Amino acid sequence: MSTQRVAVIEDEDIIRAALKRLLTRNGFEVDEAASIEQAKALDLAGYNLIVSDLRLPGGEGTDLISQAGDVPVLIMTSYASMRSAVEAMKKGAAEYIAKPFDHEEMLKTVKRLIKQQPTVRAAAPQATASPATDSVELDESPLGQLVGSCQPMQRLYKRLRKVAPADVTVLVQGESGTGKELVAKAIHELSARNSAEIVSVNCAAIPESLIEAELFGYEKGAFTGANTTRTGLVEAAEGGTLFLDEIGELPLEAQARLLRVLQEREVRRVGSVSARQVDIRLVAATHRNLRQLVDEGRFREDLYYRLQVIEIALPPLRERDRDVLEIAEHLLKKHCLRLGEDEVQFDQSARDMMLAYQWPGNVRELENAIQRALILAEDGFISADLLGIQHASEQVAVPQSTSEAAVDEKDLSLSDYFTQFVLAHQNELSETELAKRLGISRKCLWERRNRYGIPRPKKKAQ
Template sequence: MSKILIVEDETIIRTALRKLLERNQYEVSEAPSVKEATTRYQLKDFDLIISDLRLPGAPGTDLIKLAGDIPVLIMTSYASLRSAVDSMRMGAVDYIAKPFDHDEMVTAVKRVIGKAKAGKLASQSTQTASHAIAGMIGNSDVMQDLYNRIHKVAPTAATVLVHGETGTGKELVARALHEESQRANHLMISVNCAAIPETLIESELFGHEKGAFTGAATNREGLVAAADGGTLFLDEIGELPLEAQARLLRVLQEGEVRPLGSVESRKVDVRLVAATHRDLRKLAKEGKFREDLYFRINVVQLELPPLRERGTDIITLAESLLQRYCTQFGKPLLQLSADAIRAITTYTWPGNVRELENAMQRAVILCEDEREISSELLSIDMDAAPFEEDEEGDLAFAARTSVGRNLRGQPQDAGEDLSLEDYFQRFVLEHQDSMSETELARKLGVSRKCLWERRQRLGIPRTRAASASSLAK
């Protein structure tokens, strides 16, 4: 049974969290401060430490150094996001923002403990430790898993299908597979199947004989043959016409290619790495992609995570890009402002790393400040941001306001098993007659959209008074 230490000064939150974790089969200890945690316990005896960022006396981040190799998960309000990011830089394994759902907390705990145990097993084994891929930045769990899979499959001759959204770096993965293979001394030929007209794709890939079609004035070697001995990277293979798919299947099955207009085939030794953002299985069922080719290329599939699922990797990426473009454009080394960090970490980045690169490049070019990049320069749609600043710098509905009190204003029994949803519900019911929706959201540290969604989930209708107040504002 994994052992967890909770360091939280508010008794009601600490007790509720302890009971939640105990229900999920964890052995839990608790302390109200860093001093008591280090006095009463040996931190090395725990598998995980969960600490509030703000504590009486020393801050929760002090536990990061004191705990050594024991992972520390920091709890913070949405309004303290900059501090949370700073704590990650100091070595916190992750942070979780209040208010959080029970499932969110349990998932985070399982992920952190699982990663820590996997790390210990890896360090005890003789297997080669994972290391980052050239050109790829990030140390999140999903990226570490991707690096490991690349290192495992690269030395083999297996065909690889790389799947990921636009801008996630599929060609970087293909390049890494080539450079870590035994074919590294030969060419890697990259072809964007979506960029070549359908009438020319077969000629480009497989070559043609003189006179094979109008305009074929000479013999021409195709890109498949040019990659002989090396790697052929077909980006957006889902856009390949069915006729070309049939020819590619022959290359993979027979190891030979026949140019257009030729009656002879030539042997080729090519390793195929294909990439797509589309669902090839679905396309195969719809008859838009050959099913036999799909099964042939889907030997090993590597999934590239979108930027929004890579946690604090996004800050590391943004800062790296910021430094690169400052150097490139002869600007002083700039920093990201607090509002820029908030914008970067809350935006969904549909264009992924490519979109982030464009945003950082644009911001550096347009920046007139010699110190910081503001969120306005990023041109990010902040309507998607799930939180707002709290003037008090903490989460009002948490332990520092009416949370922990009942509707009559009496202190709540610390032993009562209240969930964080209960705290949310109490605060809304207690204040919705006197606050607008915007004020409620700001005090709770969430967006109005998030407030509305939680109302729907918890069945808390808006009162007429609240609606009228909101309209009046």
Template sequence: MSRILLVEDEVVIRMELRRLLARHGHDVVEAGSIAEAEAAHDLRAFDLVLADVRLPGAPGTELVGRCGGAPVVLMTSYATVKAAVDAVKRGAADYLSKPFDHAELVALVDHHLAGARSAQGTPAESAPRPPSPASVPPSPASTPPAPDDEELEGMIGGSAAMREVFARVRKVAPSEATLLVLGESGTGKETLARAVHRLSPRRQCPFVRVHCAAIPEGLIEGELFGHERGAFPGALSARPGLCEAAEGGTLLLDEIAELPARVQARLLRFLQTGEVRRVGAAQARRLDMRLVAATQRDLVAMVRQGSFLSDLYFRLRVLEIRLPPLRERPGDSVRIAESLLTRRARTTGQRPLALSPEARAAIAAAPWPGNVRDLENAVHRAMVLAEGREIGVGLLGLDDAAQPAPPPAAHESEPRSDSLEGYFRRFVLEHQNELTETEIARRLGISRKALWERRQRLGIPRPR
């Protein structure tokens, strides 16, 4: 059993992450700040440290270099990505951008625990590298056994459609041209973008992912391009943007269709000139980085409607890769499920669980409306609930896989969410008619300002 230190000041998030990691067989020790963790524990006594960047007192980045040989994984919001990237350059193992899926966090933790064991000479082998920034190509020992044409940098697929995608990735990776990745939600657009980065000459430099839909419209221009001191009220010092954080590496603009028109225009200017100008700056700066854009929206239709700049669209699609949904990839759903089981076994050092014939047939036949992400959640749930060495079809929850989870009953002690954002949404909708905003924020362990910001980001208006 691995011992993990979790440092997170928001009580609800900390509770949810502790339960998640405990369900996956880890011994979790909690703290709300670095000072609290140091007062109660020896920071060098843990196998892995998972910490938020923004903490009371010292930031989570201060843990780098203070935890012995334990890998330090940072959790960051859009506003602290630059700090996390800098921490990775100084020795942090990785960072994870909020909001994130539970399956993504579990895979990241498993990977770094396996890597730490391997470095110490223990038998466990490294798990395949999940998507992460500032990464380099994994060694051959870090991937599960799979034919070369069925696995590529964490992507699994033996269908004709995915073999074509793999060939395309290998071909475009060495290029410096802008890449547009298209596909439904959950198809693995971010994973593909990271694969392109790891196979490119820029692999030793940062990979920075920006979730365009998660940043409030009024802040995204400054977050992307940075600002000078005094550029607007509250700008007390100059701050580089996320474009500058990706210097030398790759910048992924996820859900680029959500960018406001003025930011689209500034991005177009960068693609035309290779220069960015911070908000309030007189001079532009030349940047050397590769841009990858991803979206599930129909950009051609948006161009026709006038909601997306046509010049920007044509600049983005110099190279284009379209990811097929899982329902159009015969055989791949079972391959992915078995790869997840193998990965988990390598991390824990145990014999892998097996899918029953009925479970294999059900996985192959299921429509998976949420694509690979949907499948991963179902398999991870089944692994946690399995009592023997075989996963039966009943553990996959396929009957309600396409249905949204119902809100938790008042007597339930544990949230039934697939993500922290899902838990937040259900909690707020359930209690907003009976509690004040101050009381909701207090119960969630966040400030009223943070509550307001999440309402805006998730589209949950206050009742009138």
């Protein structure tokens, strides 16, 4: 096997010499440079890895990324700002490491990045198969179980193909029911970790008192009822991908533990005095505004920047044009097969209704409507009334009260109308009644209150 070549770009002589000795002793061929100008004189694309300081004479280490081509760039920084490290990752750095660095940590990171390099190079042509690099006319094919061909999804597929092979943390943002877990699975399947498992965790579904034990495991006797030692879900994802859905619901104590996992690549079980090394990739998802949660003191800022390395926004169903029909056909075939039903089709009224409806619950709501209609269908066709969404649409368009009469409904966006309707009726209707009048679930009503910043009415003093 040929010797692996590493270029070290560092202006501090002592650090550069120490790093060269460390890598040379471990079998790497090392060339060095002390500035941007010297680095550009090297054939950076011919190395297996570039290790560069962030701040250099003549520019920044990230300026070398374009010259390096497909070669991964590891950025070193003595600057404590997490923001600068995140910006380096956004510019294309494969990873960053803080100075002063631990020799063992440096070696482990170097070996991991070089090992991943062939995967990244193999995936790159697929991601940029067309010379129109930013065009949405690439006709990108769907990934995994994702369905849809609209322009927002075309851009999503292209971004996923670029992001998935790079072993970095990904934050998926989107409304509830848009398919964030499907995005996480697509990322896992396209990564070098696809031979291992993806472990999916819904942070909102685990009681706050149990979340740390579930995620990080515990030692026997750590608390009442801990009769045996248990491995946590983080350790269960060893070598693979950990998907944390609804990460905005994670308690602050668990956030601190998760931050250590991301920073130090180690996990300490509840009740244990020692830590264990873990090798995982984190994909997180949320429908919440994490920046707002940070400002409110409900989410750690350092963890937020760790998660924000790569952001992927998943469009809601109402912004995906005719994708709703494509998804509907896919879901109909899926559930016909599952239920052992003969082939069933949507009639024109159902198609028109699905296109006109706003789908506040997104793909999840669409799937529920199709399952219900499939069970009720009798003649091999699904009509609009069987979908059960026409009633919901009519309920949203309820007559305006006198206080609302001054505002023309046609001039309001969906969010404006929703806000005005809730504010006008929340004092006289319960949350259940409000949700029913709007044709949505109580959970969806709660989510929209948070998204649009609509406060609940104060209870009257008894």
